Amino acid sequence: MAKQLWLNNFDTDLTGVVKALPDTGSPATELGYGIIQLSGAAGTVLPALTDGNWFLLTLFSMSGGLETNLEIVRVTAVDTTSGSETRLTVQRAQEGTTARTYAIGDKVSLRMTAGSATNMLQGSDNLAGLADTAAARTNLGAEAAITSGTTAQYWRGDKTWRDFAADVRAAVLTGLSTATNAAVVATDSVLAAIGKLQKQFTDHFGAGGTAHSNAVAGGAAGFMTGSDKTKLDSVASGATANSSDATLLARANHTGGQAISTVTGLQAALDGTEPSITAGTTAQYWRGDKTWRDFATDVRAAVLTGLSTATSTVADATDTVLSAIGKLQAQVSLRALIASPSFTGTATFQGVRETFITANTGTAYTVANTAGSILNLTLTGNCTFTYPTPASGGQFTLLLAQDATGGRTATWPATVRWPGGTAPTITGTASRTDVISFVSDGTYWLGFVGGQNFTRA
CATH class of the missing domain: 2.40.30 (Elongation Factor Tu (Ef-tu); domain 3)
Structure with a gap:
């Protein structure tokens, strides 16, 4: 600093x-x-x-x-x-x-x-209480110390370290479809290829798209091992099939009871279970702080980390997406204000200050009142002035100062008119200042003296 x-x-x-x-x-x-x-x-x-x-x-x-x-x-x-x-x-x-x-x-x-x-006094006040760490942080507006994470983590909005790769992978796989088990082809997207492969694994399909053959006879290894086939061969012909899962799981088909204490570890397992969680939406995920969060919003926030708006040059095909977004934002932020705005009705402004131009005249000086409406000029020679074409309502003021030599004269344009038809005699004393204002009626610049012989040193 x-x-x-x-x-x-x-x-x-x-x-x-x-x-x-x-x-x-x-x-x-x-x-x-x-x-x-x-x-x-x-x-x-x-x-x-x-x-x-x-x-x-x-x-x-x-x-x-x-x-x-x-x-x-x-x-x-x-x-x-x-x-x-x-x-x-x-x-x-x-x-x-x-x-x-x-x-x-x-x-x-x-x-x-x-x-x-x-x-120094203000800095001392802000550091009051430095003997106490918590008070010092409060006085300085500082964040509490953050315990370091690892290079594989990122600091999320809930002020916890998160595994960056795991969260990004979960976001990237959004939209994965396992509806088809067709073979992967070169035109597939990565997401479509992963979906097809998962469907093939789930359905136990081979890469060619056809089912594996049944286990072969004689105990040779096929879809299952030879020993597994031997076990199946030992099942007697006509054996009674098990009841359906629905029948087996129906409480009415079972009688009696069993104390929880007789089942090893059951009570401890029940004690450590999570209370019922109210369902969220398909756009949310259950975060470590046990709240539903909008997944896309959190992922976007992480993806835009490192965005820079340092340059407003035009985005081109070689830019990354993050670089292009930063350039576009810089262009929008730097967009020029509307030139010469026009207002209707009553416009109220506070703290308005006219443009102030400071310069030396030399022997010739051109007033361009688009550059400023108050001109702080030092006469460094006998100066002939040139004014812009009179436009109704135009106005500007000269703070006309003699240089350290003094005695400099001013020659005014033909479009200037003075009270009584006589131009004022400007102060010739070295380093003294006259204030002369001009306002236009659309044909002439009407000049008048606001004050003379000011001392500004």
Whole structure:
């Protein structure tokens, strides 16, 4: 399980600039944003990160002897391969802090944070009662210890070890028919062949389909041994046949009684018999816990063990049945949501959040409001904007920020109309932000200022 790692008294300086905003579409791997630089010596003392482990660092500047401009980052990888420097892969703005800009020489420290302390307290509460095994399992939500079975068994839903081969064989032989004793042919299924052979054995038929000949004369071995034939030959001609089974078994034809105690082992045998079992159905089997269970359901549950939905590629003729089922389920699970759904009547939503796009403008920027309705843009040059064709009801908002240089200008499309016919003067101060919104009447983009000269650093 991934865990947070610690190191005592780790403090060092940044050897590379760190930006508050990424300049590329891959911020996680962007040097100076998702990857920060320390000295090569720092990498020799930092803990190695494997199995998803991480540690937290605090970045800050010093001003007049005071720590300022603090940001917490989560370190997920340490790269020391260059030798001359250490590169850390980080997740910015952790525990409610904001991604900020740092210069070479600003400080880096591994220290306790509020989030780390909270996680430790919660973990301690969950482990209360560990001195008692049963209480610990309850607190941790763990299953009681399971005694090991054998490699020939499987753990069934009633939490008992079952013989896998015996249960599967019983399921596979469902539907076996012994109605015919014809010879097995190459076109028979395995189940049909077993049924024919069982019928032949039951009826004492040979492989050729004809009855064995009668026992031969003279005592030679035939269908029975010679000694058995000698016994039959000794039966006198005209001997009286035994009464029928029905007559012999009828209680009325017998008189008197016999005490149970006079029959060796009878009382013990009767004491160990099972009470009468209420009949189930032909689709059920009598399980070890003395309940009727649906046989097909239990077998299917065992057969699907090992099903994987890790890939959604198209099933093909080389797949196993289990593999094909897993691929189909993955395809269904990954099916895209309906694009641009339309609602009638009143639709109520909770927790709706508009799409938020962050980018640098350069000297030209095209707004495609299919990509997002709130655009967090940094002017990195005098920018000419291009807007999509006005469509009734369309709208978007620009959070327009000056870069660290400031003084950048904006040129608006001809389809934009402003209050009083005059475009606003955007704030030119470095790192300050104006909020400007646009809504379409189907012909023009109507622009209005929501606020100016915001400070977000």
